[in-house]
Amino acid sequence: MTTNIVLTGVGRDRVGIVAELSQVLFEFGCNLLDSSMTLLRGEFAVILMAQLPETHTLIQLRERLNQAEAALGMQVFVRELSDASLDEDDDEGHPYIISVYGGDRPGIVAGITKALQTLSINITDVATKRTRSEQSIFMMVLEVTAPITITESELRQSLNKVSAQLGVDVSIQSLEVVEL
């Protein structure tokens, strides 16, 4: 029985982090599954799922990663995953891409995502960016799945209302799904 694990880590960015981290895991006998790794300003962040070989325990992997942490310049956290948490939910819904942008102020993410939550819309991906100019602009792009019971105009209405309150602009792209 292989064990499934999820690893998260954040560290100061430099060339070679992914190469070195994946080499450690490869030598340990891990098989990588899904991962997301990205640079946020000067910090490099890693979330990855992997299968641990039968021959090793989670405790051994933790020890191995602890030894590697200093060289990686990254703090790494690992935990075991149940088989169920590796399954993806059936998202029988309609996908949209939502862009939100405006002058920076606290509460944009909270306000917009609260409106989405109220409509039972699930966020599948989100990224934000704040510019460092004197007049900072805040920008957020969300990929969401809406239940089929929610119409596009309901979504628009709801987001237009919040965006007016927050003083930000919102645009919604409905994603057609094409089976070829």
Place this chain on the structure above:
Amino acid sequence: MAILPVLVYPDPELKRVSDPVDFKEDLTATIQDLLDTMHDAPGCVGLAAPQCGVRKRILIIDASRNPKVESKYGLMVIINPIVEYSEGEVLAREGCLSLPDLTANVKRAQKIRVKFQNPQNQEQEIEVSDFEARVVLHELDHLDGILFLDRVASLKTDVFRRKRYAPKDGAGKPGEVKPGESKPDELKLKDAKTPDSKPGEAAVRSES
């Protein structure tokens, strides 16, 4: 008449460039097989010959099989297609018989003009838009060994595991997919790497 097995990636045949049709040989049986194969796959609106291991520049398109969209031309057999003109850009999520477990957000031109030959070797020109244009462009890519994964910019936001289309192993539908049908040999694998430089072309093309 026969229903051909649809090749599934990582079959290296899907990454090869297909040969132009020279009309010296009779294509009737090949075209009929491709038509039968498309009609056997529920909801399938387009099929490229190389998806069935036939390395010829032939497409079968029938956007009218999708009841939710408008189709200008219905069933078409398109041979040696060339995109003469394209404009606009539309984002939509595509699925493909040859990648049964994945869907991805792909940008395609909104409107295109395509020159091709019909099975009678007559020159044709069509102008298609929106869904129908997407189908033609997606299938045309197969003729150059390009899969929708070559057109994706971000794995994080652009590629999704398909949820409600194919069974997880991708081999469950009879007549649709038969992985391992053609065994990859070394030569094929080597050749399969040549069309890899294509994604760059996508950006150029969509800007024009």
